[in-house]
Amino acid sequence: MIMNISLDLLMQEYSLVFIIAIITTVLTIMMRSFLVTSLQVLLLLSLSTVLPESTGIIQFILIAAQIALSGIVVYKIYKAIDMNYRLVLEKTHQSRPNLINDESKGSRFSFWETS
Numbered sequence: 117m118i119m120n121i122s123l124d125l126l127m128q129e130y131s132l133v134f135i136i137a138i139i140t141t142v143l144t145i146m147m148r149s150f151l152v153t154s155l156q157v158l159l160l161l162s163l164s165t166v167l168p169e170s171t172g173i174i175q176f177i178l179i180a181a182q183i184a185l186s187g188i189v190v191y192k193i194y195k196a197i198d199m200n201y202r203l204v205l206e207k208t209h210q211s212r213p214n215l216i217n218d219e220s221k222g223s224r225f226s227f228w229e230t231s
Contacts, residue, residue, distance in 0.1 A: 155185070
């Protein structure tokens with residue numbers, strides 16, 4: 117069985133979903149979340165391979181999963197920006213230390229796990 121990986125239908129018929137998928141992929145790379153990035157790439161590949169030959173319910177499930185994952189990523193980006201702002205306030209002594217009271221000094225590899 118040969119899988120037809122074609123982005124033509126995805127770019128023409130579902131251009132908004134394709135743009136959201138590309139932006140979500142870039143945001144997950146920026147957040148250094150490799151697990152979510154791989155999940156997004158798998159979802160993008162499934163959208164491009166399954167969507168042309170699928171029925172209405174499968175299309176709805178894949179598009180809803182893409183929109184849900186994009187919403188979660190946007191929320192996590194918001195939380196990462198807020199954590200970065202609080203970290204700057206703490207480092208410049210404008211607020212009480214809450215993030216830098218342990219040994220990590222507020223640094224982290226991935227911004228996916230924000231408080």
